[in-house]
Amino acid sequence: MKARVFVTLKNGVLDPQGKAIHHALEGLGFRGVNDVRAGKLIELDLVDGMGEAVIEDMCRKLLANTVIENFRIERLESAQA
Amino acid sequence: MKSAVIVFPGSNCDRDLAVALELVTGRKPAMVWHRETELPDGTEFVGVPGGFSYGDYLRSGAMAARSPVMHAVADAAGRGVPVIGICNGFQVLTEAGLLPGALMRNAALKFVCRDVPLRVENSQSLFTAGYNAGETISFPVAHHDGNYQADEATLDRLEGEGRVAFRYLDQCNGSARDIAGILNDGGNVLGLMPHPERVVEPAHGGTDGRRLFEGLLETVAA
Numbered sequence: 430m431k432a433r434v435f436v437t438l439k440n441g442v443l444d445p446q447g448k449a450i451h452h453a454l455e456g457l458g459f460r461g462v463n464d465v466r467a468g469k470l471i472e473l474d475l476v477d478g479m480g481e482a483v484i485e486d487m488c489r490k491l492l493a494n495t496v497i498e499n500f501r502i503e504r505l506e507s508a509q510a
Numbered sequence: 511m512k513s514a515v516i517v518f519p520g521s522n523c524d525r526d527l528a529v530a531l532e533l534v535t536g537r538k539p540a541m542v543w544h545r546e547t548e549l550p551d552g553t554e555f556v557g558v559p560g561g562f563s564y565g566d567y568l569r570s571g572a573m574a575a576r577s578p579v580m581h582a583v584a585d586a587a588g589r590g591v592p593v594i595g596i597c598n599g600f601q602v603l604t605e606a607g608l609l610p611g612a613l614m615r616n617a618a619l620k621f622v623c624r625d626v627p628l629r630v631e632n633s634q635s636l637f638t639a640g641y642n643a644g645e646t647i648s649f650p651v652a653h654h655d656g657n658y659q660a661d662e663a664t665l666d667r668l669e670g671e672g673r674v675a676f677r678y679l680d681q682c683n684g685s686a687r688d689i690a691g692i693l694n695d696g697g698n699v700l701g702l703m704p705h706p707e708r709v710v711e712p713a714h715g716g717t718d719g720r721r722l723f724e725g726l727l728e729t730v731a732a
Contacts, residue, residue: 442659443684445615491576494569494605496612497659 430477432484433503436493437468511730513539513555516583516599518574523560523596523707530707531557534723544577549586554730556583560597560652560705570613570655571601580606592636592726593699597653600691600701609694609701610668611660616653617684623652625716626704627679628690632672635693637700640725647718649704651682656703658685658692668692676702 438444444466451465471492473484484502493500513531517524524541531539539557540550549556564573574580580602587593587608595603603609616622625648633643641647660668665686668674676691683703691702706719 443614443617443657445617445619445657445684449619491568491572494572494612496604496610497614 430475430479431505432473432475432479433505434471434473434484434488434492435468435501435503436471436488436498437501438466439497439499442497511535511554511727512537512550512552513557514542514549514553515539515557515559516542516544516579517559518544518561518563518577518602520563520565521559521561521598523598523705526705527557527559527596527707530710530719530723531555533710534720535727542579544574544579547578547582549579549582553586553591555726556586556591556593558583558593558595558599558602559707560599563598563602566655569601569605571598571603571605574598574602575605575607584608587694587696587699590696590698592730594637595699595701596705596707597651597656597703600703601655603699603701608699609692610664611658611686611692613655613703614657614659614684615655616657616682621652621654622656622682623650624682625650626682626690628676628704629679631674631677632693634672635675635697635700636729637693637722637726638675639729640721640723646679647721648709648716649706649719650708651704653683653703656683656685658683658689658703660686665689671695673697675700676704 446467447465488500528539601613630641630645633641673693678688678690706722709716709719
């Protein structure tokens with residue numbers, strides 16, 4: 430099975446990268462972009478049946494820094510992956 | 511004073527720190543590779559140096575903080591052994607949970623590399639005994655991720671407990687409340703972005719950093 434972990438900055442945490450991307454989009458002439466937040470997507474290839482709790486543990490211990498980041502886990506079963 | 515300097519793949523200020531420690535203590539520090547699980551017996555001081563451990567992959571300091579040696583560093587810190595984390599070392603200590611908060615990308619997105627004036631906020635700690643409170647000193651900074659952030663409650667606690675050791679007088683990275691260096695609740699762990707080890711000899715252009723190590727040596731010896 431595969432799982433995707435989305436790591437995003439918590440609300441209210443300044444995101445200088447997102448801000449720079451926003452400026453660059455405006456520089457290219459794109460109008461109507463209110464805000465940009467940049468995050469990370471981490472894909473995990475796991476043995477089948479890996480429990481949600483273990484993946485959450487991976488997120489808390491390494492993949493996300495929960496002082497400043499949130500994470501969301503999306504499981505893709507083998508058939509879809 | 512028997513000191514140890516931790517070396518990660520990508521550390522690049524380990525030698526500078528070792529030279530500064532030898533100069534001040536008269537003793538070569540043990541260079542401890544990150545795969546080690548113990549510090550040398552009788553280690554009285556631990557330095558986590560600057561650099562780009564693991565190429566800053568995932569987050570600055572994130573990989574190094576999970577290295578085997580960091581369990582030994584955390585144990586030593588728990589026993590009251592003084593631990594300093596400089597620049598990437600500060601990032602490693604926050605990632606390891608030995609210091610609160612996090613170091614984020616500089617607010618202006620620029621790598622800053624220059625001398626910055628700092629104010630010594632607390633001269634009572636192990637690391638700042640060589641300074642007077644309120645004194646202005648100058649250390650160089652060289653970092654991309656030095657923007658210190660923590661929630662308001664944590665920042666208030668740090669301020670209230672006198673755990674802000676150094677503050678920028680010339681804001682260079684967007685840090686909350688201009689914080690340049692903080693202490694843990696026991697006062698024996700210091701993390702700071704500026705580099706005291708780079709200003710220990712007159713040829714460096716200044717010796718303000720030397721007093722940090724001298725103050726520490728005196729306090730530890732006492």
